[in-house]
Amino acid sequence: MIRAVIAAMSWLVVAAVATDDAGAQQAIPNSPGWQMAYEADMCVLSRAYATKSGEFVFGIRSTLPGVDMVGLQIVTEGMTSRKRERQLATISVPGQDQLWQGEVTLWPAPKLKQTLILGSVPRTLLTPIAAAQEVTIAVAGQEPVTLPISAAKQALKALEACEADFAKTLGIDAAQSMNVKTPAEPAKTVGDWIRFEDYPKSALQAGVGGTVSILWEVDKQGKIASCRTIKTSGREDLDKAACDALMKRARFNRPALDAAGNPVASYGTRQVVWAIP
Structure with a gap:
């Protein structure tokens, strides 16, 4: 059947994915810090980590200031998928059972031995993530991964600056969007x-x-x-x-x-x- 796949566009209220943070892989940062990339159609804030299964890159994709949803982007060697599929996922931080639950799309890249994971999460999620010491990401059928978080508040300021610049290139008043x-x-x-x-x-x-x-x-x-x-x-x-x-x-x-x-x-x-x- 022919279908149009809407990447990072739809979100559903679904049953929670059972996770055990204590059993999650503990990731280690393998880059100097957060990276801010100015793409042609978005801003991408990311940080690379090393896990026992390989590299894990956690990223946030956004466009305009004030837009209520932002994109979740993960590139990993540790989560494998043989076909494009949708799975349930959760994001949690210490002291809170769960910040978010929803669906993500897994896009396998066999030649690169990587999987691209895309989703859409509320912008309000960024504040508690930035304030936490670590965040745990779990995708159904995969081993959870715990990422240490540092200097995230400064990174979010860089993301906001990119969004303001992006709005300007589109002829949009960033203050109006905010x-x-x-x-x-x-x-x-x-x-x-x-x-x-x-x-x-x-x-x-x-x-x-x-x-x-x-x-x-x-x-x-x-x-x-x-x-x-x-x-x-x-x-x-x-x-x-x-x-x-x-x-x-x-x-x-x-x-x-x-x-x-x-x-x-x-x-x-x-x-x-x-x-x-």
């Missing part, structure tokens, strides 16, 4: 905005896929005002299909709100991965 205190409320599950039937026939017939990054604006009335490509897939039909589907289905119960509860315009970004299994 003004959002309560995000716009989707009327339906965000993961339902783009479906497999949206796959362009031209790309399907050619047997090709691609990844496109899109940006949309929700106005003060809670309606989608615009959608545009911020990083092309390399095919106009795939880029256009992503925004067309979003403009067709994205609906909100209410707009974003500022600290005083007033309606304000807001933005959202996601990567859309068109793939033929």
Whole structure:
């Protein structure tokens, strides 16, 4: 079956993954510190660790200041997957049973002997992670990994600076984006905005896929005002299909709100991965 895979876009409320932090692999930092990468369509904050199973790179992907969700990005040699699949995952810190639970997508890279793990987590998760001494990440079917955390607060400031720069390149006022205190409320599950039937026939017939990054604006009335490509897939039909589907289905119960509860315009970004299994 042909389907469009929405990377780091959908999130579900699911049963918790049972983890035993005491039995987790203890990782050791194998890099001088946090690395801040300015990508064409996002900011990526990461740190590399060494585990008994190999290298483990923990990363946070973000775009604009104030956007309520950020991307979780892990590159690991220790978690193996033979096929692209979705699994349950948890993030926890000492003193709290669980900070987050949800689904992640595992993308195997056999030739590199690595697995790429992508997910989407609330931005509010970053504060307790930065304040903790360590964080434990568990993916169903894999051995949990505990990462020592240090200098994370300074790293988050670097991430915020990157987000402000990224907003400027898109012609967006970073202060306006930061003004959002309560995000716009989707009327339906965000993961339902783009479906497999949206796959362009031209790309399907050619047997090709691609990844496109899109940006949309929700106005003060809670309606989608615009959608545009911020990083092309390399095919106009795939880029256009992503925004067309979003403009067709994205609906909100209410707009974003500022600290005083007033309606304000807001933005959202996601990567859309068109793939033929």
